[in-house]
Amino acid sequence: MRSPEALAQRFREANLKVTPQRMAVFEVLGTGPGHPAAEQIHRSVVEKLPNVSLRTVYQVLRELSELGELVMLDLGTGAVRYDHNLTQHHHLVCDECGAVVDIPAHLTEVQYAGVADLGVSVSTAELVMRGTCSPCHAAGSTTAESTKPSSQPTMQQLGDPHA
Amino acid sequence: MRSPEALAQRFREANLKVTPQRMAVFEVLGTGPGHPAAEQIHRSVVEKLPNVSLRTVYQVLRELSELGELVMLDLGTGAVRYDHNLTQHHHLVCDECGAVVDIPAHLTEVQYAGVADLGVSVSTAELVMRGTCSPCHAAGSTTAESTKPSSQPTMQQLGDPHA
DNA sequence: AACTAATCAACAATCATTGTTGATAACGGC
């Protein structure tokens, strides 16, 4: 993620005005955790700058992704997650809390040279893992299962389940 | 994918009745292409058995997935794709036509032992590739781009774009 | 200061999916 100032510069170069709303989104993205959904970003933004509409947040996020400064991730969690990690990496979706964890590419090995035989060409390849995140592991044997009898992956407190 | 008869047996064992609607879905899944969405399955089903409601098709597909006979795939294509390939494999989503192509696991190499250092545990890992499917490649330099100026991935004719 | 873009509130609309309901049809065990 580039600095709010760098993003502001990027917007000006694209003939997009640098408004306080946009700056607020830039700042929230820089400080917040990894993979927020639009609603969470909005919640953080209004703390700094009230009266910013959710509609505007969606709009700014889209602009950022169109400029390549943000990646929209659809990992089947119900809402798009916005990723400001621009390095090559993969993701793990926690079955218990819905968190999305970055998996640095160097911790994995992914090869798919053989697929050329199928006549397809690959432009991107991402590894999507499901499992349990580190904080849920820690809470796992103590209190976690008491609050979650055996239901579906809830993904409830999207903010930061472990804070 | 197991045979319609095997699926019927499976349903009976689960105290689910084997109705003509359910059989029709079983049969369509066996003959159809790889990764249809619910609407396509419904279209095929009504050809054999009119008056089957889309609601019922959704219901049967869910039952099949709850019995582990079908996998619901959310690959960010807008609608859930239903996969009757129960072998371990990965997927490629065609940027041009939206098709989902099976990538046999033996054509790839995926390792992620290193992620244990992060304190996470992985239960499943799927490789999701984006690129161009084989038929789109064939059509690519001839007629494809003429029909698709430069718009977003359209994923229009979900049926089978190449038939 | 002026031009133009951006934002606001307040909605409506989309789309895939699931829920509901009351009536009808049909499977399966006997």
Place this chain on the structure above:
DNA sequence: GCCGTTATCAACAATGATTGTTGATTAGTT
């Protein structure tokens, strides 16, 4: 074949994330 229990039907309503719209207002940029 009967009957109890399920399943399905049509016809909607509801969900939830996202985008569209509109008319008025605010505010960057030059």
